[in-house]
Amino acid sequence: MTTGILSGAAGRVSDAVLRDLGGTHGGRAELALLAAGQHRLRLLQLRALSDAVAQHPGPAAAGFRRHWALLEAADRVDRDATRRVLFYPFVGPWVRRCLLRLGTGGHGPELSHELAYLGALAAAAAVRAGVPFALRLDDEDGALPLPTLGALGATGGGGQQAFGTVELLFDGDVLTVTPQADAPAAIRRGPDGSWRSDDPRWFPLRVLTGGPRPVLLDEIDPFRTQGSGLERHCPQAGDRLTPAESDQWQHAWSGAMAVMHLGGETRPAEVGDLLECFVPLLPSPGAGPHTSGVSRSGTRREAFGAVLSSIPQSPGNLAATLVHELQHAKLGALADLVPLHTADAQRRYWAPWRPDPRPFDGLLQGAYSHLALAEYWQLFARDTKDAAERDKAWAEHSRCREQVGAALPALAGSRSLTPEGRVFVNAMVRQLTRLKDHPPPEGHLARASAYVETARGMWWRRTSGGESPVYVPS
Numbered sequence: 367m368t369t370g371i372l373s374g375a376a377g378r379v380s381d382a383v384l385r386d387l388g389g390t391h392g393g394r395a396e397l398a399l400l401a402a403g404q405h406r407l408r409l410l411q412l413r414a415l416s417d418a419v420a421q422h423p424g425p426a427a428a429g430f431r432r433h434w435a436l437l438e439a440a441d442r443v444d445r446d447a448t449r450r451v452l453f454y455p456f457v458g459p460w461v462r463r464c465l466l467r468l469g470t471g472g473h474g475p476e477l478s479h480e481l482a483y484l485g486a487l488a489a490a491a492a493v494r495a496g497v498p499f500a501l502r503l504d505d506e507d508g509a510l511p512l513p514t515l516g517a518l519g520a521t522g523g524g525g526q527q528a529f530g531t532v533e534l535l536f537d538g539d540v541l542t543v544t545p546q547a548d549a550p551a552a553i554r555r556g557p558d559g560s561w562r563s564d565d566p567r568w569f570p571l572r573v574l575t576g577g578p579r580p581v582l583l584d585e586i587d588p589f590r591t592q593g594s595g596l597e598r599h600c601p602q603a604g605d606r607l608t609p610a611e612s613d614q615w616q617h618a619w620s621g622a623m624a625v626m627h628l629g630g631e632t633r634p635a636e637v638g639d640l641l642e643c644f645v646p647l648l649p650s651p652g653a654g655p656h657t658s659g660v661s662r663s664g665t666r667r668e669a670f671g672a673v674l675s676s677i678p679q680s681p682g683n684l685a686a687t688l689v690h691e692l693q694h695a696k697l698g699a700l701a702d703l704v705p706l707h708t709a710d711a712q713r714r715y716w717a718p719w720r721p722d723p724r725p726f727d728g729l730l731q732g733a734y735s736h737l738a739l740a741e742y743w744q745l746f747a748r749d750t751k752d753a754a755e756r757d758k759a760w761a762e763h764s765r766c767r768e769q770v771g772a773a774l775p776a777l778a779g780s781r782s783l784t785p786e787g788r789v790f791v792n793a794m795v796r797q798l799t800r801l802k803d804h805p806p807p808e809g810h811l812a813r814a815s816a817y818v819e820t821a822r823g824m825w826w827r828r829t830s831g832g833e834s835p836v837y838v839p840s
Contacts, residue, residue, distance in 0.1 A: 379704045381789050387700055388793025390693060390738040391632045397639040400699035404670040405453050407702055411461045412452065418468040419481065426478035429485070436488040436499055444495035451491040454513050455642055455672035456589040462668050463593060483588075489534055490515050493561070498538045505529040507588070510543065515561045516570035517586040518543050518551055543568075571643075572612060576620040578638030583607070583615060583646065584672075590645045591674070594666050600647055600674075607646060607677075614677055615644070621681025622688065629745035633685075636692045642671035649676040663687045665694045682746065682755070686762075689742045693735040706730070706787035707780065715776055716825050718769035718818050723829060726782060730791075733773040737794055740766035740801055748804065760806040764814035770798055772818050 383399065386392045392400075419430045441448040451457070464480055485503045490512045492499050503510065510532050511517040519529060529545035536542075541561070544550040551565035559580065560570045572583040584590055585607060591600040607615070626633040647662055661683060663675040673691045678684035700706070709726030717724040717732050724732065740763050747759035777783075777791050805811065 379700070379786065384786055384789040385793040387696060388790040389797040390734065390741065392696070394635055394639065397635060400696055400703070401639060403703045404699050405449070408453055408458060408461070411458075411465065415461055415464055415468075418465065422468065426481045430481050433484040433488040436492055436497075436501065437484070440488070440491040440495040440497045443497050447494035448491040451487055451494060451514050453671070455666075455669040456513065456584075456587045457487065458668040458670065459589040459593060459666065463589070486510070486512055489536075493536055493541055496538050497536075499534070499536050501534045503532050503534060505532050505545070509586070511586050511588055513587060514571065514582065516568060518545070519567050569606065572607070574616055574619040574644070576616070577623045578634055581619070581641055582643035583612070584643045585646055590672070594664075600645065611677055615646075618678035618681050618684040622678070622685040625682050625685040625746065626688065628749045629742065633689055633742070636696070637688055640671060640692055640695055641673060641688070645672060645674040647674050647676045661687070663691055665691045667698045670695055670699060686739060686742060689738050690735045693738045694731055697731055697734050704786045705784050706790055707782045707784060709780065709782035716822065718772045718821050721825065726780065729773055730777055733770050733777060734794065736766045737770045737797060740770060741797070744801060744804060747806070760810045761814070764806050764810040765817060767798070767801055768811065768814040768818045772822065774798065
């Protein structure tokens with residue numbers, strides 16, 4: 367595969383960029399830097415996978431080489447279309463899973479099955495690039511996913527019978543998918559860019575419109591939660607959203623974009639430059655850690671560009687989810703470019719937003735995302751005309767602000783920060799100070815401070831036998 371993007375060094379991340387990002391902002395150039403770093407990493411991982419497979423002769427390796435050749439052909443014809451597939455978030459978990467299996471001496475049917483997924487990627491890339499092909503894939507799961515396009519056979523409830531061998535034929539316009547001993551399905555590009563079919567076995571990915579770019583709502587990809595710990599919260603591939611749930615997503619998405627513009631262009635730019643897709647999750651029975659009500663959300667370090675979320679309760683809550691989760695994406699991408707600290711993974715730090723001890727990196731991630739949320743809710747409160755919404759927003763701002771203020775001493779005082787990490791954390795401190803220029807109405811900070819101190823006391827009684835908290839520089 368052509369890898370011109372890999373030529374030359376990534377370059378040092380300047381202090382100016384670190385300061386902008388540390389303040390939870392950053393312009394289009396900074397966001398492009400983060401995205402380019404993730405794309406470069408993805409290509410390196412794919413090359414590493416290709417090299418590793420070359421050391422494993424056999425049918426799986428031969429199939430992998432055929433699929434790789436189709437991927438290269440698509441890349442030569444239309445690089446942008448091909449890389450939209452290669453840079454799709456859930457290619458990351460797949461590559462990582464294959465590399466781990468190969469690195470630990472994996473072999474046999476399981477490895478062959480996972481490596482064969484490259485065929486689905488190559489087919490999707492060739493379709494998007496307009497490259498005719500004929501390809502044979504094996505389905506063992508009862509659904510044939512084609513990343514960024516859709517899936518054949520993802521019918522309700524899961525547990526459907528596998529198709530067996532599936533023939534794919536693309537003439538540059540129509541994709542014909544013919545399962546073994548079953549009728550073919552014809553799939554064409556629709557006017558909105560999605561791939562549609564009259565065949566009821568074909569399920570296209572839904573597209574959310576009305577934002578800075580179309581965003582996919584992915585209920586299908588087999589790697590969307592695999593290995594993330596979120597599997598139990600993810601509906602099965604056959605459990606599609608109802609029309610009403612899909613409409614709720616679209617309504618919240620359209621409204622969230624209007625809300626996010628309240629604070630300027632930074633947050634909408636993050637959505638436009640970093641977000642590729644949402645993954646619907648099942649709602650939790652109680653309050654979630656990232657959004658209010660019964661929502662839950664998350665991101666995956668290896669799936670840059672994806673936000674996992676239960677059905678948003680309102681545009682404002684979806685906007686808050688995006689602000690929160692995209693900070694995790696930004697910080698993870700920055701850490702892949704430059705080390706911010708040298709701390710180990712031991713869970714020793716109190717995080718005001720969690721009951722369990724956190725590693726240094728987890729504390730940094732949480733403080734960073736809550737700092738952005740503190741600003742978001744402050745701007746929301748200053749703009750909204752609804753008294754109840756304004757009061758709720760000031761309460762959320764105060765809670766986030768006090769939580770970040772309680773966590774920052776452990777971060778700023780750490781000896782584990784690299785010089786770049788020191789610049790970054792100092793910028794976080796300055797951003798927290800700037801937020802204090804617009805204090806909430808009387809009473810909000812007092813209640814938030816009492817909440818944080820109660821959480822601190824409960825945590826220390828649980829973890830240290832009632833002793834007073836002491837920050838130990840790492």
